[in-house]
Amino acid sequence: MTMKLRIGYVPLTDAALLHVAKAQGFAAARGLELDLVRETSWANIRDRLALGHFDAAHMLAPAAIASSIGVGQMQTQLVAPVALGLNGNAITVSRALFDSLQRSAEGDLADPRVTAKALAGIARKRKEKGEAALTFGHVFPFSSHHYQLRLWMRAGGLDPENDVRLIVTPPPFMVETLREGHVDGFCVGAPWNSLAVAAGVGTILHSGTAIVRNCPEKVLAFRAEWVLERPAEASALAHAIGEASQWASEPSNRTALVVLLASVSEPGVSAETIDQILESQPPEHQAPPRVSAATATGLRLDPAAIAAHRSHALWLFAQMAAAGQVAYSQVLAATAAAVYQPILGPAIAGPIDAPLVFDGPEFTPDDLPSYLKAMGIAPRG
């Protein structure tokens, strides 16, 4: 008996493992027929998953947590047996901002501490002159892209609420908004940074991994209710993703992976671009000055990268609290952690790849209040 699953996804490189699970027959071998449905917004993914139009979805991990702890719209308890990868984002800035940073930076531009300080100086000067605040785009209020921008700016002493504007910009509009000066930079996932560079409107300043190593990204999310009714199917899909991850990290499958991803990508995304993203090399059109291997996206699809570690969920929850989106409580933290249900996924050996921020206090999953205090967040209530 084959069961048909409708799965929503956003056409990004990190939806890869869903495509592999389908195309390479890993899902079919476990009795699942995958109907992958392309979506245009994270809000649609969330709503259609909550409403039961989708059985599962490629979802921003923080958005899955937000839904489950009752922050934002369409509150529904979700469950993620596996992640769909780690890393993949980058911070791209306009040519003009890159030039200003280059002029005012004291030190190596590859060092996010140096650029954050320089950025703070530029933002302050703008304020003094009464000019419009520097504006940065990200993809969703509950996204690691948003938190990576905040962590970067924090290192320069910038207040993301008052010194800059952080706005959601749909990835398909990022290149256009950068060209027209609606934003001065953005943090977005692959392949969009590469496209901005190819269009000649931006320079990749930092890879996401320069800000946060092992940054949690997307998860395979189900409604908790659905998983309770069909635990075997949820687990089967999670295991198929595990097999897809093994297949995708096999070097001999690289060409097949690139061809597959090119066939399901947005128009204008070439196989070469995808190959570079997977290779974690800076794109060919990258502006020459000093941007090196540090700009690699670091997108990881390997088996260790799909483990749904609870410490990852707690780290994301802490970033939500640090961004003022939620007030910390023990109950909410436990609810956030419970979104990740690795027990339903494949067994993944090896040490936990904990998220590691380039600056700021050390993350202590067992003691969130201390971490938040060190981040300058006063306990509420």
Add this chain to the structure above:
Amino acid sequence: MDRDLRIAVIDKNPLRAAILEEGLREAGHSGVVRIDDTADLLDRIRVIDPDVILIDLESPSRDVLEQMFQVSRTVARPVAMFIDRSDAAMIDAAVDAGVSAYIVDGLRKDRVKPILDMTISRFNAFARLKDELERTKSQLEDRKAIDRAKMLVMRAKAISEEQAYALMRKTAMNENKKIADIARSIITAAELLR
């Protein structure tokens, strides 16, 4: 207090947006503004300061609207989605129709419901219209392909029109295909052999 509601419609399909706009005007809402799905959406919305925002679900700008719930300082008044968990059936109907609504907090539910009902019905009507147009178009194209293939078969085999059609129908039945598909294969083959 009971001033005209300002309704912003974000829809990149001009025909559907016009159909919706017309419906809203007929229902007495004159303050309807259509916004393009553009890069500076937040600024546009701030200027229009709408009470209700209706957005096509195919628009990636939905995620921009989501942010307005998080950062209320970007708009004059805090915004909240009218349809909450208690209105699951209505959310379902809206998403099925391909539309979502964002409503300024504090707006009376009884004022919003008819607007949303109207939007859903117009979106559904548009979807039916589109289906029908597409069906008509494909029927027309099928007809044309069958006629052309028939001519090719008549010429190639020196048979009558009825015989050519009967042959194509028999082939379609044998291969479990539509006669239009068989016709297209014949046309393709003829082009290759030319």
